[in-house]
Amino acid sequence: MPLTGAICTLRAMAAVDEEGLDWALAVIEPALVLGDRGFLLEMRTRLAAEGVAAAVLDRDSAAIYDWLLHAMQHQGISDAAAEAFVHTNAPVGWAGISDTLPIRGRPACPRLKSYWHFDGCGYRKTARTCAEPALLEACPLPRQPLRNGRLSQGAYSLLLFIRDVCDGDIVGWIDARLEQADHRLADPQHRAAVMRQAVLEPMRNIHGVSDKVLAMALSTLLIGTANGRERWLTTGIGMIVIDTLVHNFLHRTGILQRLKANHPYGPGCYGAGGCADIVAALADRIDARRFNPGFPACFPRFVQHALWRFCAQGEFDICNGNRIDDRQPCRSTCCPAAGLCCRIALHGAAKPPRQ
Known part of the structure; x- marks a missing residue:
């Protein structure tokens, strides 16, 4: 509004x-x-x-990102179930996500170039599909241990927002x-x-x-x-x-x-x-x-x-x-x-x- x-x-x-x-x-x-x-x-x-x-x-934007990303996991299921999933899977955070985004050069998918390019990614974990299916094998999103494709997209969208819209701060x-x-x-x-x-x-x-x-x-x-x-x-x-x-x-x-x-x-x-x-x-x-x-x-x-x-x-x-x-x-x-x-x-x- x-x-x-x-x-x-x-x-x-x-x-x-x-x-x-x-x-x-x-x-x-x-x-x-x-x-x-x-x-x-x-x-x-x-x-x-x-x-x-x-x-x-x-x-420290990286630490704030990690906290916000954890909060985002509490969607669609009970808090107890969300916490159980987080504790039984490898942690996901700024370091692991940012390492999959090249600072220079050509990313695995053009949608990973910036926050604005990422719009419409469409990755779905169960269906193993996205808006660029020919590039999915090289895409870093499926490698993230998150519950579903929506949360995987959210992890990247949030980081790109902080990096590109907030200028890292x-x-x-x-x-x-x-x-x-x-x-x-x-x-x-x-x-x-x-x-x-x-x-x-x-x-x-x-x-x-x-x-x-x-x-x-x-x-x-x-x-x-x-x-x-x-x-x-x-x-x-x-x-x-x-x-x-x-x-x-x-x-x-x-x-x-x-x-x-x-x-x-x-x-x-x-x-x-x-x-x-x-x-x-x-x-x-x-x-x-x-x-x-x-x-x-x-x-x-x-x-x-x-x-x-x-x-x-x-x-x-x-x-x-x-x-x-x-x-x-x-x-x-x-x-x-x-x-x-x-x-x-x-x-x-x-x-x-x-x-």
Whole structure:
């Protein structure tokens, strides 16, 4: 979404039925009360322990790439399955990928010449095919121990993005993008949204990374390693991660319906008036400091994370497909949001049993 589009969308969300937003706030209140009050500290501690905070200080793009690439593996399967695959296969990182890209001379495939040439590679691991099948035998992508062709393309696309678009310095590139967006800003009220789009929009073109994983990884990176970079912190706390749990919660409770935002899970969650915009509009009305005085007043990432924890099986395990038969309205009487929830079925009504 263009930067001006982000501002217009948030204005539109602010203009919706005020009573609808007030009701939605009451619906999500139990999730906020159960939210992780150590959220900021946990991210900072984890990224310091993993060496990512030091990598940002040292402008070590290779180490940041390795961390981002690891985050990209958590797509399409459970986190546990993704970690199991990573631990039982040879590590993939900047050194191994960059060594397969010649600095000079002719690459094995013309699509490996640059980030822009790589577009449309089309490598598929199981089918053993790509956009240049005659060159596949010499291609380095099949030699990478990644789960599928999409992730193999993603590994190369991300490295080429850092090398060619960021000129080898992803920290400097993020700094420059945020500074430019900040200086062009005409409406300070939506500063975080504009800076968020300044980073997310170009990175959405990196092959093989979903909006969900991209927003989650960048939010963690920007918050956990800000270390005095005010723009990084402001942008990171404004990034919102929409997975099926959050989308389905907004559907089941009736928030999507009440705010005239019904849509299937997918790109629409990040489109105009979608799940991400709804969470941002709600966060604008919540002072997160009442949950932790160390939080920023407006903290969309915390609001989204609280909704996720409310639903996730490994957290509070309250609102998810394991607990609810989504062919019919939820029948739970012990859910703390039950009094206001609209109990809208996620799928079609259950078919009656055959006689």
